[in-house]
Amino acid sequence: MTTSTIVSVPPDRLPAGLLIGGDWVEHSSGGQHEHIYPASGRTNAVVALAGEAEIDRAVRGAHAAQREWVALTPERRRDLLIDLADALHEHTAELGRLNVHDFGVPSLMTEGHVGLAESFIRFYAGYVDKAHGSSTPISKSFDINLIEREPYGVVGVIAPWNGALVVIGLNVAAALAAGNAVILKPSELAPFTSLRFGEICLEAGLPAGLVNVLPAGPAGGEALVRHPGVGKIHFTGGGHTARKVLAAAAANLTPVATELGGKSANLVFADADLDRAARLSAFQGPLGQAGQSCACGSRILVQDSAYDAFLEKLVGIVESVTIGDPFDPHVVVGPVISAAAADRIVGVIDRAVSDGSGELVTGGTRIGGALADGYFLQPTVFANVDNRSQLAAEETFGPVVSVIRFHDEAEAIEIANDTTYGLNAYVQTNDLTRAHSVARQLQAGSIWINRNSDIQPQGPYGGYKQSGSGRAGGEQGLHEFQQVKNIRIGMS
Numbered sequence: 001m002t003t004s005t006i007v008s009v010p011p012d013r014l015p016a017g018l019l020i021g022g023d024w025v026e027h028s029s030g031g032q033h034e035h036i037y038p039a040s041g042r043t044n045a046v047v048a049l050a051g052e053a054e055i056d057r058a059v060r061g062a063h064a065a066q067r068e069w070v071a072l073t074p075e076r077r078r079d080l081l082i083d084l085a086d087a088l089h090e091h092t093a094e095l096g097r098l099n100v101h102d103f104g105v106p107s108l109m110t111e112g113h114v115g116l117a118e119s120f121i122r123f124y125a126g127y128v129d130k131a132h133g134s135s136t137p138i139s140k141s142f143d144i145n146l147i148e149r150e151p152y153g154v155v156g157v158i159a160p161w162n163g164a165l166v167v168i169g170l171n172v173a174a175a176l177a178a179g180n181a182v183i184l185k186p187s188e189l190a191p192f193t194s195l196r197f198g199e200i201c202l203e204a205g206l207p208a209g210l211v212n213v214l215p216a217g218p219a220g221g222e223a224l225v226r227h228p229g230v231g232k233i234h235f236t237g238g239g240h241t242a243r244k245v246l247a248a249a250a251a252n253l254t255p256v257a258t259e260l261g262g263k264s265a266n267l268v269f270a271d272a273d274l275d276r277a278a279r280l281s282a283f284q285g286p287l288g289q290a291g292q293s294c295a296c297g298s299r300i301l302v303q304d305s306a307y308d309a310f311l312e313k314l315v316g317i318v319e320s321v322t323i324g325d326p327f328d329p330h331v332v333v334g335p336v337i338s339a340a341a342a343d344r345i346v347g348v349i350d351r352a353v354s355d356g357s358g359e360l361v362t363g364g365t366r367i368g369g370a371l372a373d374g375y376f377l378q379p380t381v382f383a384n385v386d387n388r389s390q391l392a393a394e395e396t397f398g399p400v401v402s403v404i405r406f407h408d409e410a411e412a413i414e415i416a417n418d419t420t421y422g423l424n425a426y427v428q429t430n431d432l433t434r435a436h437s438v439a440r441q442l443q444a445g446s447i448w449i450n451r452n453s454d455i456q457p458q459g460p461y462g463g464y465k466q467s468g469s470g471r472a473g474g475e476q477g478l479h480e481f482q483q484v485k486n487i488r489i490g491m492s
Helices: 052-071 074-090 092-103 107-128 164-177 192-203 218-226 239-249 274-291 304-318 339-355 409-417 432-441 474-479
Strands: 002-004 018-020 023-025 032-037 042-048 134-138 141-151 154-158 181-185 211-213 232-236 256-259 265-268 299-303 322-324 359-362 380-383 400-406 424-428 446-449 482-489
Touching: 018 052, 018 192, 052 154, 052 181, 052 211, 052 218, 074 092, 074 107, 074 164, 074 192, 092 107, 092 164, 092 192, 107 164, 107 474, 154 164, 154 218, 164 181, 164 192, 164 232, 164 474, 181 192, 181 218, 192 211, 218 239, 232 239, 239 256, 265 274, 265 409, 274 304, 274 400, 274 424, 299 304, 299 409, 304 359, 304 380, 304 400, 339 359, 339 400, 400 409, 409 432, 424 432, 432 446
Parallel strands: 002 322, 154 181, 154 232, 181 211, 232 256, 265 299, 265 424, 299 400, 380 400, 424 446
Antiparallel strands: 018 023, 018 211, 032 042, 134 141, 141 482, 359 380
């Protein structure tokens, strides 16, 4: 492992207010949040937080903007979304830098985040002038039976701190294409990219108030979910918060779609290309976003006969990467989001060592020296882990993976499915028959064979079990933001 010293990088203008309609609101009833840059532990900005009053103002304005939006011709709405995608492309570098400031993700990854949002906006723009309902015959009748899809009106999109641009692509783009206005609530831990996106929406010509961006803490989030003027909520985050969202939504029976956490299994069979499998497992595991991803393949299941060779390759890759300054283009691993997160993750590691859940092979501690002021952890690998242990069962959301043995295909599937989660699963094999067979038996919403998680607009993404409900991406993702109406015209 090599480290990169933190260099003081003058920030871009960091938007720190609330974007309601076309106006910036600097003082709000929700108070303020001191945003800490995770790489240095120093304050980036003081961010305004939305309270109930600001949420209400945004929802009311969004209804007017939504009526203006759907009054435009489909072709005009399509073209405006294409203009928005073009504008994101022009601001790729700026949005990438803001993404680094948000949560310390290495700049190596940020262009991909912006590109993903852009690609989803382009994809859903293409649906605006091609959306259609259907008609069906009615039994024993000549009546005309029409089935149409309509927007909810105003939807709330709650984004996590570790992927606001991804959520903008998957959910905000689909909501707009479906004809809705959006209240986007980014986490107070990572608000800057979302706020700049809201500005870019205005610059691209979208009606003021169609996309409102309101960073908020728990109180503001609850106000959004409980607001009677919100037609649907899409929440991305953890299960603990999701339960609170669902409870608050129950007050008005507001429908909620969720994309939640994961404890994804990565099955490595002996016939796989072990070098490739080790690289994929390292970057889809403890290295990518320092493991702070719902798609993290944190349970790596390896067949007995390949176990030792694979583990050696995996550890070699993990120990070879550069950790440090997220603005350094050579850095692969940045910090975790906060001091509290660093303490929590170290606590998970220490408990696993003390209770014998597995053998600590590499990592396991916080990094000091030149990186001591930031929240940097060594990428950590445990071997011979018990799948029923807390280490393997609970989402760590940090740079920690468990390597687990299996004997044959049946045992691999049994271990992989023995979890309360079901967002992603990964399969490494050169046997095409096995790939198909195993993929169909794994209980997860997305199965990635011989590749990393690479969300694209054409495919639906979402979870099984406690990893959420609903889908984002593809035509299914568009339908999440539409409600179905049946119109029957009597012709008898």
